[in-house]
Amino acid sequence: MKIDIITLFPDMFKGPFDMSMIWKAQDRGLAQINLINLRDFGLGTRHTVDDTPYGGGDGMVLKPEPVVAAIEAARTANPGARVIALTPSGHRYSQAMAAELSELPGLILLAGHYEGFDERILTYVDDQVSIGDYVLTGGELPAMVILDSVVRLIPGVLGGEASAADESFSEPDLLEYPHYTRPQEFRGEAVPEVLQNGHHAEIAKWRRAQAQAKTAKFRPDLLKNSN
Ligand SMILES: C[S@@+](CC[C@H](N)C(=O)[O-])C[C@H]1O[C@@H](n2cnc3c(N)ncnc32)[C@H](O)[C@@H]1O
Structure with a gap:
């Protein structure tokens, strides 16, 4: 381009x-x-x-x-x-x-x-x-x-093509779910159990619920538009 x-x-x-x-x-x-x-x-x-x-x-x-x-x-x-x-x-x-x-x-x-x-x-x-x-x-x-x-949306610019598809607003009325990395525990706060069990369907369900909760907290205006 x-x-x-x-x-x-x-x-x-x-x-x-x-x-x-x-x-x-x-x-x-x-x-x-x-x-x-x-x-x-x-x-x-x-x-x-x-x-x-x-x-x-x-x-x-x-x-x-x-x-x-x-x-x-x-x-x-x-x-x-x-x-x-x-x-x-x-x-x-x-x-x-x-x-x-x-x-x-x-x-x-x-x-x-x-x-x-x-x-x-x-x-x-x-x-x-x-x-x-x-x-x-x-x-x-x-x-x-x-x-x-x-x-960053031009194909080939981002490392993994999936990374842009999964972000905030890629579904227009939804913010992204929370991310975690190592350490497993930081100052008494642990990484949610579900992310550590390797069960992909459960992880996807948890992420969806978290994304909705985050959107409701920070951008309730977006939820009004969403079905
Ligand atoms: C000081 S602004 C002019 C504001 C204008 N008098 C008004 O009240 O709408 C100068 C330039 O900054 C740019 N600009 C400022 N805020 C912007 C925004 N929120 N989105 C896009 N361009 C912006 C525009 O190119 C604009 O011509």
Whole structure:
């Protein structure tokens, strides 16, 4: 999968993309990540990308000309890619969306900054996505979140193919069951007996019940959706 990120701060991506799964995915040729510096499309000698808002108010707004030029250049180099603008006012991101995106040939993520995008820019994207109900300074962290969650679902990136199928939200309304490893006892708390008896059906039943209990405790809103 070819992934382009349009950003004013390409240096922010240096560390996170050079390690762990994302590095492995690139090393194995399963993901190709390309950073596009929005400043390169800025206007005039100062490479301006923002301006004051019509109607007044605080902050600056990203101008349409440089952002749309960057989107069009990215689309040309990454044909068939879905272009996603990152914005708190977009569709709420989910594991289901990550799974859907992981099957695409390409992705172009557009990170905003300041007060966000001139509304006319959004005509040139395929979707608008929020990673949660809070406001960050820029779209760089949301781009990293989406990229990480998508890339790890590309077949061949994770070690065991089953590991992604078993996680929280792989069944959309369920959190994952608890995990244990050695030692068998830690500060008086033992690993549940059922996990030590090697009876697969009993373990599966216990894990299911634990996943439901965890969901009821931490995310009762999910259980309301579930049948
Ligand atoms: C300070 S925010 C702009 C917030 C905007 N004025 C609003 O109230 O919706 C600057 C940029 O950060 C990114 N951003 C901030 N929070 C986000 C979120 N929850 N999901 C996705 N992108 C976000 C977007 O790219 C946005 O254009």
